[in-house]
Amino acid sequence: MKIVVTVKQVPDPNSNLTLEADNTISREKEVVLDPGDECGVEEGLQLKEAHGGEVILVSMGPERAKDAIRKGLSMGADRGVLISDASLAGADALLTARVLAAAIKQEEPDLVICATESYDGSTGMVPPMLAELLGFPQLTFAKKVEVDGSTVKVHRQTADGYQIVEASTPVLITVTAAIAEPRYASLKGIMAARSKEIKQVAASELGVEKGQPAETIEGVVEAEARKAGEVIEDDGSAVEKIVQVLAAAKVL
């Protein structure tokens, strides 16, 4: 089975974000492989271990996004593809999906795995757009994936439980973080990743034209401030204090 996992490099969720002059999020900061995509890589590896095949990581981003791919390779993925092009900076979700679709088509995968939404942009729109552009059905919000021959079945998380949704390959899957605990890269894995291939592709080679973005940012303002919570230490009177707080909030 040929499995493509899309991987995005994002600012470290544990660091503070800053804005560039054009109101895009600065990428000069610490960057990491999106934690959601780490789960995608893990699921891809588990499916490969169970059914054989190959796991290919595809990313669109600046040159340094190679580090995110390398991280996935050290977990055990086979090779990577990076679409890197200065003209793609500030791409919107549709352009991102077009670029990824063009690169993924060349791989003719059976399965494409994405995270449900990224940690920075969080539009959650790249996967359904990608499925549409690839002409694949989409199995989404998966907390469990089962493959039986050419049938792929997922447990799709819903508000009150889950649905069992199935389709035939090729399909696109979005996974939730409940799918699998990402493995740590072993020292051996890290060493092996150094010699694994990361193919670099220019947007022009894919024939994707950069059109007008879906949105133009006109301004950014501070959100209404949220009041900080109060921490009540338990010195023996905590219960009483909490009851007071709840009573003041008319909860009791």
Added chain:
Amino acid sequence: MPSILVYAELSEGKVASTSLELMTKARELGDVYAVALGAGAKTAASTLGKHGAKVVHVSEDSAFDDYVAEPATDALASLYEKEKPDLILFGFAPDSREVAGRLAARLGAGLISNALDVVAKDGGFVAQVPYFGGAKVASMKANGKPAIVLIRPKSFEASAKGGPAEVKQLDVKIGEGSKRAHIAERVVEASEKVKLEEARIVISGGRGMGGPQNFPLLEELANALGGAVGASRAVVDAGWVPYSMQVGQTGKFKAKKNG
């Protein structure tokens, strides 16, 4: 007057509360029509009329309930060609998200996701979108034709204002090629005692709870107070509790007036 199309998500034959909230906004922006797909669409049309839709396009084809996203995308793409709305509004809810993404790609229009509000400006639309995990808010001008905007739940208050809508049968044939992601089974895991969206009191837990084993403590407290338990994105992502319990960013949103 701009024309606004609202995608009314149905859940068990009823219009989802998020979709009714969108109607309040749509009425402010222009002439409103809605589309309702699947079992219950005709009944839904009268609810949508009461919330301000002049016309509701309906189809009760079972494909809309049995297959994910693709049949609804076909229906909306065909409706778009006929009606050419200026703005299409979706709720930022799982089923709507998938349809919106596919539709935007098919129409080559792009979209604005995760918005808190949308206003008319200079003959177009500008959406307010949370930035930096909600610490800031960006104003984004929609460049797409049509403009497609996804709005987070609880951004507006639903209110009935309108009469009966004209119901139009949607003339669209869902081909076999769109019947692919098949919903074979629906499993209900937990019957929430008090629905999170409707709870007056939410007891929310995050990483500080130490682990999933401690969430029953919050259940007890919530039961005692007649509330519901919520959870932060971090612990939901960590798989401690199901997604249905998420509050805050991209989860369930508490309207300011609940208290």
